[in-house]
Amino acid sequence: MVNDFDSASSKYDAEFTFSNIGKAQRRIVFKYLNPIIHQDKKLSILELNCGTGEDAIQFSKLGHHVIATDISEGMINVAKAKSKNVSFQIQDINTLHENSFETKFDVIFSNFGGFNCLSTTEIETFFKTASHLLHPNGKIVLVIMPKHCLWEKLYFSLKGDFKNAKRRQSTASVFANVDGIKVKTWYYNPEDILQRSKSSFKKENIKPIGFAIPPSYLEKSFLSKQPFLSILKSVDTIMTGSFWSKYADHFLIELTKL
Template identity: 65%
Template sequence: MDNDFDIAATKYDATFTFSNIGKAQRHRVYKYIKPIIQTETQLNILELNCGTGEDAICFSKLGHQVIATDISEAMIAVSKAKKHSSNLKFIVQDINTLHETSFNQKFDFIFSNFGGLNCLSKPQLEQFLKSAKKLLTPSGKLVLVIMPKKCLWENLYFSLKGDFKKAIRRNTSKSLEVHVDGVTVKTWYYNPEDIINLTTNRFYINKIKPIGLAIPPSYLENSILTKKVVLSIFKGIDAIATPTFLAKYADHFLIELQLK
């Protein structure tokens, strides 16, 4: 199937995965999921919206059995072309068609990184959470990294440019047309409380953490903000500015859920 992200696939690693900002934000994510993935127990892991496979390859190197999925055939093609072991499978999968028997197995850990779920409307997101519950083992965990509505960097950056409408663009329940590597993607933004409200009857909330509170959004990669000394300061701030209440002001937030 053709997908908007097919166009972005060839550029994604250069513009985000291996960018200074991308690596810095991913480091924060790994800090919070370390207790889950760095274990002697081999896990069955499902990654959704895997993009070019960076996280899936990392999980497989730790010895876990990994299925990584994305709706974009081109993203999956880029992923498959990378060196990876036999305990990792890449599959084209539309998240909106997930159901209990999609993989004929259950998972100890389901993961979606860097805003893939922001491509879902609220009804679609709610349906995904219902499906995820059925795909998890009894002690399974679900970790989602989502873009919130009140990113401080976005407020500041666009306000300084005099574009006040764009500065608060995320703060809406409606979808926005967002430009990503040459394509326009319909995007919804969700604060942590939005996710909590959708999961109350299905999951416990283990943690909610800001990702990119001080580390800037990826569209600022070519600015002075990513110079080594400057970015190191921002990374230091992100390492200590971790309270839950700050999550809705970051570029992304991480929420870890566990089955009730």
């Protein structure tokens, strides 16, 4: 089956992964991941919505065993061409079940809004399944787009596009532009995720990703250039409290299995 993200796969790295904004936001994600992945123990990691595999490849370079999945065959083909050391697999997150893999995992990870493609019901189902896929005390780390991104409100308001300035605040799905593809998207604040995971997981950490660094669709603006980007990066080193998470472009939430 051809997936919407197949069309975006050939240019995804150029337009996001290796963009100035994409690299800056990924560095923040790894700052919070480092205490988990930089340890003597070699971890078993399941990555969901892996895209072109950039994170999975970094985990593999640290010696961890990684299975990385995505619904898009195009994304998986790009990822496979980049590394032979990761098991890349086509997988729809909504078809996961407790016997989907022959092993259990220490960490389940999903970066940059993959979970925004899931409805609230699908997220609740995922957490129930995930508890069976993890070892005791296993972790889930998700990077999700919240409802109140200040950059998005400012950008669209200045353009006079007040509908899109408020689009994240909808409880229903909206269509977001991903490299020219319209993708059905839901937005969640940290408390939404905590509410839907509380029966099986406890909160460990919530951090803003890109409070000052803007969304990737501003890559062609002066904000992604020096010295402006360096200034924005510096602001993000200060604005690290969980309070700011729902106002950032993304937030990272770390959960531990009960």
